[in-house]
Amino acid sequence: MDLRLPLVCLGISMALLVTSGCSPEDKHSQASLEERTAAFEKSLDTLQDPQLKDAVAELGGSLLLLERARLKLQDMPIQTEYGEDDLALLKHYPDSQTLSDTYINGLFILRRNNSSDYLTDLEPVFPFSSSGASEFPFPHTLEWQSVTLSNQQVVTFQNEWSETDPGIQLSPSSANVSNPDDLTVTYPFTDGIEIQNSQQPQPVMLQGTVEVVAPANVVHFNLTAKDVGHTRTEGTISVTLLALGNNFAEVEISNSAPVAEQVRDLPLDPLIIQARDTSGQFLSHAGAINQNAEQLAFYQQQLARMLKQTEWSASFAQQLDDEQQAFERKHPGQYSKVYFKGAIEQLDVSVLDFSRADITRKALKLPVHRLDKTIAGKEIEPLPIPVVVYDDQAANYLKDAALDPxxxxxxxxxxxxxxxxSAATLEFTHPATFNDELLGTLPETSIAPVTFFAEDENGKRSDPLELPAEAFDIDPETGVITYDLNLFPETPAYAVGSMPMYIAAIDKHxxxxxxxxxxLELKGNALVVDQALFPSEAWRFYAKDATGNYLKKALAVSHSAEPHGPALFDVHYFYGQPTQFESYTRTDLTPVQYGFEVKLDKVPAD
Structure with missing residues (x-):
C-alpha cells in the first residue's frame, strides 16, 4: 500500500474506497470521507471538458484513496509478522556495481511448453526475484529486440501480437501477466494444414539490451526513540526521524548534492526503511504514506484551482507543472510514514545516493535453454551461470527441520x-514450514473426534448435539471439518474436539x-540425484560454497526414461559452485493432537 501522487484514475480509487472496510471507532472519519467523496463526484459531474475532467478525476481520486489508506493503516491492529532483510543482497557484494553486474550476467532464458503447436513461450529467469527480500533494489530496464530461430531466421520484437502479420512473430506473453518480460513466439496458422510444434523453427537465441542504474553509495542509519526530532548526517545525506510510534515511523531525508544529470529524469526511490522488534528480527511492512501535510495541502490547492476551470489548456497545464517544480525545489526532501506489523524497537534507514551513479548498459545475446520441469531422456543439458547468488532465506527456513510440537x-x-x-467449514491451518515439505503421504486413518454443542441462555455450552453420521465430515489430511447445518436439530454454537497433525522426524547430514x-554426482554447478536412492518425496538438498553461505537454486529438472514415466534422476542447478551439501531426509512421522474449542460463527441472515 505504498502510495504516491498522482496515483490512479478515479474509477480505481472509488472501487477501493467502496470495498475497503473501516473500524467502528472510525465511523465519524469514514462518514466525513464518504461525504467528501460524494461532494467530489458532484463537482466532477459539472465539468464538461474531457481533458479537465480526466485530470481532476486522477488527482482528486488519488487524494481520496490516500485518505482511505491513512485511515486504514492507523487503525490496523498490531499483529507481529516477521519479514526478511530488504538489503541482504547488498551485503554479499563489495559494491553496487558488482551487484549490478551479477543481475545482468545471471540472466538466462528458458523455453517453455505451450498447449498450442503454434505458440512457444520464452521465460527470462533473473538471479533476483521481482518481489520479496531478494528483490533487486536498483532502477533497471530490459528491452527485447529479436529472436534467432533454428533456421537462422531473425524475428524482430513487436509490442503486441498482430492479427494481420502473416509471419512468425515475437511479442510479450499474454499468458503470464505477473511477469511482463515473458515472451511468446507465434507461428502462422493455415486452415487445413496442421504442423506440430517440434516441426516449427525453434528459438535458439534471444537478443536485447539491459540497463541498470547503480548508486555510487548506499548510506545506512540505525535509529531508535532517542533520535526522534534529531537529524543525522553522513556526507551529503541527512535523515530526520520526525516521529516513532508503536508500529510506525515518520522519516524525512534530503541530499545536499543534486541527482546525477544522467539519471535526473528517471523515477528514483532512494529511501528504504526497515524496522526490528526486541527480538532483533525484521518486521514485515504494513504500508506507507509518502506525502506529508505540506505536500497534501499543495495538491489540494492545485485541485481547487482545477475545479474552478471550465476547460483544459496547454498554458494551464504548464502553470500546474511549473508550480509543482517550484514546490519540489523549495521542498527537496523525501518524506515517508511507514507502518509495520509489530512493535518497533529499532529502525534501519538506508538511502541510495544517486548524486553519483553508474549506468551499466549491455547488449544481450542469450541462448534459449530447453529445460522443462520434466524431461524425457537421460541427456543432461549444462546451465553455466557465471555469477554467485546466495539464498538468504535458507538458514531461517531450515530451522524448522526440527519442529517442536x-x-x-x-x-x-x-x-x-x-x-x-450445507457445507460450513472449520479449516485448521498454519504457516508453511520446511518440515511440511517432508511429511510425505500421511496415514490414511486418523482419529479426529469432534462434538458439536448448542448454547444455553447464558451463551455457554449446553448438552452435546446428537447428529447423524452424514451431518459432518473430517479430513485430517487437509485439516478441514465440513458440516451440514441443515442436518442439525438446532443451531450449533460450539465445536470441541481434536485435529490430528504430524511432524516429520528429519535427519540432517x-x-x-x-x-x-x-x-549423488556434481556436474559443474548441477547436482544429479538418483531417484531410486534419494527419492524427492523424502529428501532435500541444499548447497553451500566456500564462504559457508547457502547458494540459491536456479532450477530443478526431473528426468524420466519416457514421457510421463517415473523419474530416473533429478538435476538441481545452482548460482555458484557448490563445495558442500546438506541433506535432509524424513525418518518417521510423529502425530500431534491439536485440541480445540471453537465458538462457531452464525450463518448470516438473508
Whole structure:
C-alpha cells in the first residue's frame, strides 16, 4: 500500500474506497470521507471538458484513496509478522556495481511448453526475484529486440501480437501477466494444414539490451526513540526521524548534492526503511504514506484551482507543472510514514545516493535453454551461470527441520466459513514450514473426534448435539471439518474436539563434494540425484560454497526414461559452485493432537 501522487484514475480509487472496510471507532472519519467523496463526484459531474475532467478525476481520486489508506493503516491492529532483510543482497557484494553486474550476467532464458503447436513461450529467469527480500533494489530496464530461430531466421520484437502479420512473430506473453518480460513466439496458422510444434523453427537465441542504474553509495542509519526530532548526517545525506510510534515511523531525508544529470529524469526511490522488534528480527511492512501535510495541502490547492476551470489548456497545464517544480525545489526532501506489523524497537534507514551513479548498459545475446520441469531422456543439458547468488532465506527456513510440537500448535489458525449452510467449514491451518515439505503421504486413518454443542441462555455450552453420521465430515489430511447445518436439530454454537497433525522426524547430514555417496554426482554447478536412492518425496538438498553461505537454486529438472514415466534422476542447478551439501531426509512421522474449542460463527441472515 505504498502510495504516491498522482496515483490512479478515479474509477480505481472509488472501487477501493467502496470495498475497503473501516473500524467502528472510525465511523465519524469514514462518514466525513464518504461525504467528501460524494461532494467530489458532484463537482466532477459539472465539468464538461474531457481533458479537465480526466485530470481532476486522477488527482482528486488519488487524494481520496490516500485518505482511505491513512485511515486504514492507523487503525490496523498490531499483529507481529516477521519479514526478511530488504538489503541482504547488498551485503554479499563489495559494491553496487558488482551487484549490478551479477543481475545482468545471471540472466538466462528458458523455453517453455505451450498447449498450442503454434505458440512457444520464452521465460527470462533473473538471479533476483521481482518481489520479496531478494528483490533487486536498483532502477533497471530490459528491452527485447529479436529472436534467432533454428533456421537462422531473425524475428524482430513487436509490442503486441498482430492479427494481420502473416509471419512468425515475437511479442510479450499474454499468458503470464505477473511477469511482463515473458515472451511468446507465434507461428502462422493455415486452415487445413496442421504442423506440430517440434516441426516449427525453434528459438535458439534471444537478443536485447539491459540497463541498470547503480548508486555510487548506499548510506545506512540505525535509529531508535532517542533520535526522534534529531537529524543525522553522513556526507551529503541527512535523515530526520520526525516521529516513532508503536508500529510506525515518520522519516524525512534530503541530499545536499543534486541527482546525477544522467539519471535526473528517471523515477528514483532512494529511501528504504526497515524496522526490528526486541527480538532483533525484521518486521514485515504494513504500508506507507509518502506525502506529508505540506505536500497534501499543495495538491489540494492545485485541485481547487482545477475545479474552478471550465476547460483544459496547454498554458494551464504548464502553470500546474511549473508550480509543482517550484514546490519540489523549495521542498527537496523525501518524506515517508511507514507502518509495520509489530512493535518497533529499532529502525534501519538506508538511502541510495544517486548524486553519483553508474549506468551499466549491455547488449544481450542469450541462448534459449530447453529445460522443462520434466524431461524425457537421460541427456543432461549444462546451465553455466557465471555469477554467485546466495539464498538468504535458507538458514531461517531450515530451522524448522526440527519442529517442536508446542510451537506447531501455537501457529495454528482456525478459519471458519458459514456462507454455505450445507457445507460450513472449520479449516485448521498454519504457516508453511520446511518440515511440511517432508511429511510425505500421511496415514490414511486418523482419529479426529469432534462434538458439536448448542448454547444455553447464558451463551455457554449446553448438552452435546446428537447428529447423524452424514451431518459432518473430517479430513485430517487437509485439516478441514465440513458440516451440514441443515442436518442439525438446532443451531450449533460450539465445536470441541481434536485435529490430528504430524511432524516429520528429519535427519540432517553434511556432505563434502569430494566424498558424495553413490546416487549423488556434481556436474559443474548441477547436482544429479538418483531417484531410486534419494527419492524427492523424502529428501532435500541444499548447497553451500566456500564462504559457508547457502547458494540459491536456479532450477530443478526431473528426468524420466519416457514421457510421463517415473523419474530416473533429478538435476538441481545452482548460482555458484557448490563445495558442500546438506541433506535432509524424513525418518518417521510423529502425530500431534491439536485440541480445540471453537465458538462457531452464525450463518448470516438473508
Amino acid at each position: 508446542e510451537h506447531l500448535k501455537q501457529q495454528v489458525v482456525i478459519i471458519q466459513s458459514v456462507e454455505d449452510a 553434511t556432505l563434502e563434494v569430494a566424498h558424495l555417496p553413490k546416487g
